[in-house]
Amino acid sequence: MSVDIQLPVLKPTDFASDQDVRWCPGCGDYAILAQMKKVMPTLGIPREKIVFISGIGCSSRFPYYMNTYGMHSIHGRAPAVATGLKAVRPDLNVWVITGDGDGLSIGGNHLMHAIRRNLDINIVLFNNRIYGLTKGQYSPTSPLGKKTKSTPMGAIDNPLNPLSIAIGCEATFVARTIDTEIKHLGEVLKRAAEHPGTAFVEVYQNCNVFNDGAWAYAKERETKADTTLELVHGKPLIFGKNREKGIRLNGMDPEVVELGKGVSEDDLLFHDEKAPEPSLAYLLSRMRFEDGFPEPIGVFRCVEKPQYDDMINEQIETAINERGKGDLDKLFRSGDTWDVA
């Protein structure tokens, strides 16, 4: 007799919790939540095996709106909470939801270490280049000169580049997407979910209340073809309304070139998300709009490496195989002992 194990077929609405969503109307977070609910049923993972962990900030309210297990933890610590969870329970599908302040400022250390350990978790960083929940102070990704409540004369700290940091920590999966590019957003989230090891995704997210239009150049219909570049593995780096421009390497540096006029596709830089060395991905992460480059979106890097959650549990198995399952009575008597009658 065969046993028919049937997973219930879930719909996006099955992932909606009963809580009212309380982001500001028009916030980019809504689109990310909608795509996440759409991606979830496609993963083939039972709902009870999914856990969302967040820190503090607008984005970190996310777990309340997903009908999965979740923890809205404390500021910056979500990657560490997720590490404990995943180490003990590798069977769970663990997501970390964070923001530019939560992940790169107060929680920078945890983010860096979670990535270098390559736990099988997915980290989604909503980058709106501002502190929203505390009502509008500059964040670690705000551009130089940014005037906010806490920087009335302009920000004087150089911004951090989330992907450069992730790649610097040798993240095995690094991607960028945009809240309004919903199809792309969904695809990137799905690829992140499928990646074994830490997947790091930066989402350009609009905070329409405190930093409206921060990513306008990358989102507006008229400009986005020239200001962004969709990465495709194995394909040359081409962009522009008529796909007339490309990125070529000039020595160690990328440069924008016009196709035709003696430049062919073969002269361009070809994207290789599987490159073992992170140098190419790093170079792509450095391409910024303000320096005259299109900003790449898509998967920068996708390689496989051993995972912390596997290895910590494999060490336990190895220890049990080599020494047998621990016997406390033996352990207690492992030093010198003496008897008193």
Add this chain to the structure above:
Amino acid sequence: MSTTTAAQKTTRTLDDATVRFCGDSGDGMQLAGSQFTNTSALVGNDIATFPDFPAEIRAPRGTLAGVSGFQIHFSSKDIYTPGDTVDALVAMNPAALATNIGDLRSGGILIANSDAFDAKGLEQAGYKTNPLEDGTLKSHRVHSVDMTKLTRSAVEGMGLSVKESDKCRNFFAMGLVFWLYDRPLEPTLRFIDEKFGRKAEVAQANTAALKAGYHYGETVEAISTQFHVPKAKLAPGTYTSIVGNTALAWGMMTAARLSGKRLFLGAYPITPASDILHELAKHKNFDVLTFQAEDEIAAMTATIGAAFAGAMAITASSGPGIALKAEGMGLAVMTELPMIVINVQRGGPSTGLPTKTEQADLLQAMFGRNGECPIPVIAASSPADCFEISQEAWRLAVRYMTPVLLLTDGYIANGSEPWRIPNFADLPKIEVKHPGPQANGDAFLPYKRDERLARPWALPGTVGLEHRIGGLEKQDITGNVSYDPANHQHMVNTRAQKVANIANDIPPQKLDGPATGDLLVLSWGGTYGACATAVHNVQAKGKSVTHCHLRYLNPLPKELGNILSRFKKVLIPELNMGQLKTVIRAKYLVDAIGLNKVQGKPFSVAEVVEKIESLLKGDTKDSQAKPEPIDSETTIKAVLEKVAHGG
């Protein structure tokens, strides 16, 4: 008995003795001390030890700052402390002598490595003349032994460099003291074999040095008396000598087994707690996961994640690390997840005295978080007690769904005593319940409480129990975020009541002495040994004094108020400036009197006895233990002199 040319020796039997090995931190004094401890335990003595080492791993050789010591009290009777004064002191160099001679009792034996008392060594220790020769030590029995030379000649021809030969000196010293106190060499010979077996020449040299030291004692005429300390009458059973941090690690592993859980330790290296991490990391075959986190905050929050995941989750640190964990502990209180936070207290504030003991984190444990954030607090009283209290901490954590703070201190953590080994099968199981799958589609209620006010521990992966927890205030029962004023008041009250309920679930408070009388000595944590011994000493003189030692600090035992009211005076000796006293005064309006000490050292029995006797004679004031002159006055004086001379 030797009948040959050996000098005529007499043997004296003693109830107990205290020996201290001290030397440079590179001299192997900790090893000498632990070997002497093991051997004394094996011959059946009760033992209590006090290792004392500098914060610097290798302070400059020969300096006062680099002195490392190990004290062993061994006895034919029950003992609770490593001893106030020392009967025999081994000083490997002048700096060790300078910093330790104050603890050698009058008439005590000093064994000094005279080879180290050269001009440079003397100068480094601040001696203008050689104390071994200038008559300043005449109240002690001084044995100047040219240990360096004797060791070198013992290991000659074994292929060791001079430097390597000198490394065997601690074995020579051990051998000599082993002879002096009539201890067998076999356990140490076995140890040498296990530890150095693969380096044959080192094993051979250490063995030769050990035996040479022993023979020196046997033959040299100046040492005429050998001492014998008979077996103690311990309760029947099998014993091993155990160090506090090891007992704690084993206790946690045992608790995990007793509750059928994986053990997860999140930790960041910190003195004096790191040995808990080291010990647990060794035992992965017990399903122990050790996570060395990027910082204390991650160690704490990963512990929260592991608790959510369903493990027995613990984190271990010391004061500065606990300060960093405070925000995480708040989250643990809000999410009402079971876990254990261990604080191996050390001297503070800030980095303070990392390798020295103190009890000054009690108020931090009780109140050191934002908001109304009650956490049960319990404290271990001795190295062996760390084993049992670990299980008690976990029992409370799971029964009440709460983080539990377990306090030990540097003195307990590194000290050792005989531990009667339990049989695992005899230990009480720790019951853990998790709600099962729920398929009826009803909403799961993560904050619906049981009769103890504990909420259910629902594990991710369980069908139908999907729920979200976090640091925002929760509505009771549903666990949904709530800003409702009445709910917040209710939840603050509920969390407080839940912890208070623990008082109904702990053993009655024991008293040692009459139930009513003139004086109650109220103590907690690692001062147990000194206070118990002091009270016994005074009781033995026919005076009425009672000892009450607290294991549960939050909540305090129900009957404590009543106990306190039955005594005319209450003395609270603490290695802080009066933290328990503050709590007792506030809670019971009792005019308790403090005996306080923050010198990086435990209480001596004499300090507590003196205060008890003075209170019995009418004293009503707080007081501080007097610092030992040798430790502070000489160095402070030296600094002042230097400053005065424009240095």
